[in-house]
Amino acid sequence: MxxxxxxxxxxxxxxxxxxxxxxxxxxxxxxxxxxxxxxxxxxxxxxxxxxxxxxxxxxxxxxxxxxxxxxxxxxxxxVGRRQVGSLHVGAAGQGEALDALAARCSSLGIEVCRIGRDQVLARAGWLEPDAIEGGVFVPDDCYVxxxxxxxxxxxxxxxxxxxxxxxxxxxxxxxxxxxxxxxxxxxxxxxxxxxxxxxxxxxxxxxxxxxxxxxxMAPVRSHYWITEPTSAVERGGPIVFLSEIRAYARPEVGALLFGIREQRPVAADPRGLPADLGGFVFDARDPEGWESLAEGAADLARYFPGVETLGMAHYISGPSNYTxxxxxxxxxxxxxxxxxxxxxxxxxxxxxxxxxxxxxxxxxxxxxxxxxxxxxxxxxxxxxDPFSPQFLAACAAARARKSAG
Ligand SMILES: Cc1cc2nc3c(=O)[nH]c(=O)nc-3n(C[C@H](O)[C@H](O)[C@H](O)COP(=O)(O)OP(=O)(O)OC[C@H]3O[C@@H](n4cnc5c(N)ncnc54)[C@H](O)[C@@H]3O)c2cc1C
The missing domain is CATH 3.50.50.60 (FAD/NAD(P)-binding domain)
Structure with a gap:
């Protein structure tokens, strides 16, 4: 039975x-x-x-x-696993913070490798050398x-x-x-x-x-962009976390997929969420997330010069349940x-x-x-009341606070 x-x-x-x-x-x-x-x-x-x-x-x-x-x-x-590892990149002057991050990972039993700028660039050559100090590489991370x-x-x-x-x-x-x-x-x-x-x-x-x-919990907009194809991004490169600017990136068939966590995330009342998410937009004023992109673009360009002139081939958004x-x-x-x-x-x-x-x-x-x-x-x-505006706002705020990962 x-x-x-x-x-x-x-x-x-x-x-x-x-x-x-x-x-x-x-x-x-x-x-x-x-x-x-x-x-x-x-x-x-x-x-x-x-x-x-x-x-x-x-x-x-x-x-x-x-x-x-x-x-x-x-x-x-x-499952389409790409065993590329992830790279937590520290901005110039952030050496001690990187050491602390490596120690924290080790205390959690996560295998890591603390690397310098040259080794970061060897893995992710699209990063601007002057913007970075080094990184912490987590070999077990992947995407699927x-x-x-x-x-x-x-x-x-x-x-x-x-x-x-x-x-x-x-x-x-x-x-x-x-x-x-x-x-x-x-x-x-x-x-x-x-x-x-x-x-x-x-x-x-x-x-x-x-x-x-x-x-x-409430559904809060998660979103990312995929650039036009670019030779600047190595295939097989790692996932990159840029926590200073609340961004992550990874290669995606010859292009860069990246997300920037916005300062003011948007929640939706689940009662208004259609079964088919195809045409659903969280924010009618900004259906394609341009406002969020504009908010983070200058920061991203410090790490990836030229990203401003690359076209965006795709914008993907959808609901994630935040608590x-x-x-x-x-x-x-x-x-x-x-x-x-x-x-x-x-x-x-x-x-x-x-x-x-x-x-x-x-x-x-x-x-x-x-x-x-x-x-x-x-x-x-x-x-x-999980549908009240105050509760939805509290869940959206949780996304704004989220740390890398
Ligand atoms: C843009 C974006 C990027 C993301 N990136 C990542 C990432 O990099 N890493 C990561 O770990 N997570 C990521 N997430 C989050 C991840 O996608 C979700 O946490 C996860 O998919 C949730 O899975 P789920 O099964 O709970 O929900 P869903 O995938 O939504 O599945 C729920 C299913 O229930 C069905 N259903 C609903 N109601 C009923 C009903 N009454 N009767 C029968 N069926 C019903 C729906 O049709 C649906 O198929 C991302 C999410 C988004 C939107």
């Missing part, structure tokens, strides 16, 4: 299904996806998988994703193809018995006497279940709030037996997917969790 329903076939629902299947529960798991796998936030991601975080538990969750990728690849799944990673989790899960239903939309989570009973679909039919995992991404609050569990405290939302509803949530990734759901999948599988199986998870509890903020 399929008594575990996962709502959402994005990278998190897929990773949860995969982790459950690896515990021998595949025949009991049904994934419901109203569109196609990865059609939500997942396919829009820059898909960096990076270890460095402030919270050691989150480092472990990211490390678990690297392990998951290795297992999937062993099973001949292609997010659609491939999501579908690889799902394919590997389906080989272990998980069933995926597409074109099926959950309307409500059913419960009685403090226990989950199943899911109601938009066609009015019901699927009975003992366990429901809400992995509906930016739409997750629509289902959870309705079931009495408002989630402390006011910057923590994930992973865990059980204390008031409703059988309801779990996998969300609230603060722009890093690809990075944490493997770790979140494992955490949820351990919780469903009532095993001890491999990292402390109380900080990620869905009900940690008590009752509040």
């Amino acid at each position: 399929r008594d575990i329903v996962v709502i959402g076939g994005g990278v998190l629902g897929a990773a949860v299904a995969w982790a459950l299947s690896r515990r021998g529960l595949g025949e009991r798991v049904l994934v419901l996806e109203r569109s196609q796998p990865a059609s939500g936030a997942t396919s829009r991601a820059a898909a960096l998988v990076t270890l460095l975080r402030d919270d050691p538990a989150m480092v472990e969750l990211a490390r678990e994703t690297l392990r998951a990728i290795a297992v999937l690849e062993d099973e001949a799944e292609e 193809e997010p659609y491939l990673l999501c579908t690889a989790y799902l394919r590997a899960a389906s080989r272990r018995g998980v069933r995926l239903m597409t074109g099926v939309e959950a309307r409500a989570i059913h419960h009685a006497d403090g226990k989950v009973e199943g899911v109601e679909l938009t066609d009015g039919s019901r699927i009975a279940a003992r366990v429901v995992v809400n992995a509906a991404g930016p739409w997750a609050n629509l289902l959870s709030a309705d079931a009495g569990l408002p989630l402390p 006011p405290d910057g923590k994930l939302i992973v865990g059980a509803d204390p008031a409703l037996d059988g309801l779990y949530v996998a969300s609230g990734c603060n722009g890093s759901g690809i990075t944490f997917s493997g770790g979140i999948g494992r955490l949820i599988a351990e919780m469903v199986c009532q095993e001890p969790t491999f990292v402390p998870a109380t900080a990620f509890a869905p009900a940690r903020l008590g009752m509040f």
